[in-house]
Amino acid sequence: MRIEQLEYLTAVTRFGSLRRASEQLHVSQPALSEAIRKLERELGVTLLDRHRSGARISLAGRELLQPIVDVLESVARLKATAGDQLAARRLLRIGTVNAGTASLVLPAVRAFQAAYAGAAVEVRNLQQDDIHVSLAEGTLDLGLVNLLDGDDVPPGLEPTPLLLGRPAAVLPASHPLTAQSEVSADDLRAERFVAMRSGYLMYRFAHRLFGSDLPAAWHSTDGAEMGKMMVAEGIGLTVLPDYSVLGDPLERAGMIVTRPLAGDTTVITMTALHRRRARVLPAVQQMLGHLREQARQPLQARTA
Numbered sequence: 001m002r003i004e005q006l007e008y009l010t011a012v013t014r015f016g017s018l019r020r021a022s023e024q025l026h027v028s029q030p031a032l033s034e035a036i037r038k039l040e041r042e043l044g045v046t047l048l049d050r051h052r053s054g055a056r057i058s059l060a061g062r063e064l065l066q067p068i069v070d071v072l073e074s075v076a077r078l079k080a081t082a083g084d085q086l087a088a089r090r091l092l093r094i095g096t097v098n099a100g101t102a103s104l105v106l107p108a109v110r111a112f113q114a115a116y117a118g119a120a121v122e123v124r125n126l127q128q129d130d131i132h133v134s135l136a137e138g139t140l141d142l143g144l145v146n147l148l149d150g151d152d153v154p155p156g157l158e159p160t161p162l163l164l165g166r167p168a169a170v171l172p173a174s175h176p177l178t179a180q181s182e183v184s185a186d187d188l189r190a191e192r193f194v195a196m197r198s199g200y201l202m203y204r205f206a207h208r209l210f211g212s213d214l215p216a217a218w219h220s221t222d223g224a225e226m227g228k229m230m231v232a233e234g235i236g237l238t239v240l241p242d243y244s245v246l247g248d249p250l251e252r253a254g255m256i257v258t259r260p261l262a263g264d265t266t267v268i269t270m271t272a273l274h275r276r277r278a279r280v281l282p283a284v285q286q287m288l289g290h291l292r293e294q295a296r297q298p299l300q301a302r303t304a
Contacts, residue, residue: 069138108290168258192217192236
């Protein structure tokens, strides 16, 4: 068994296919596939389900993935202790829903980069369920998600609350509803509405807000960033966590505004998640510290 075989398997899981893993690792696809086949023969299990459309990690592979990640992290720590500077520059992988994270994550990444010399950071926009799975599998180090009142964190993940906010109506700056101090569900039902697609937290909230009486004109999109752009273009109105709009470039440019939702007391919490374990990697601890520090900063300081 060779370390690179374990690295190849985690790369296939991380990038989703043998082809993309081979491109990222700069290894030919046949060589990568054969290395994993040798590992399968040595372990006596099928690690990849191979089909004409491509290869994906098998159920047995998923069950072995956490021990494999633990081995790779132990090797990285050993190299770092021995003075291997390449190991010390370990990639920190962050998954985030894109509702409200730019004004928090980007300043934290800048601070992390300044404090953790040579570090590399990968930020991926994912749906919340994908973040949970990737954290459990070890293909992400940190995840940033938004939680509604009563939402539970999956077992094995440690939450760190960062920001508290409220759902808010997002309107074009020139819309007549901006003259109101708050916007009701009935106001929104009478307008074209831009909903997040199924799988996003604000999709659940929109159905909670409207019940069975949905707006007649219902658009949908992936993620808050496109939702805000659709609002700015006059395509419709949407509802997002207030912290995902305040400080956004479109809001600062005067193109979109928010209004509270009448009668709604929902609290949304932006939360950082990492795997619960005896020893949290120093890079993860560093990034968590920077995220907490940025969350304590006034909005103006984070977006300056």
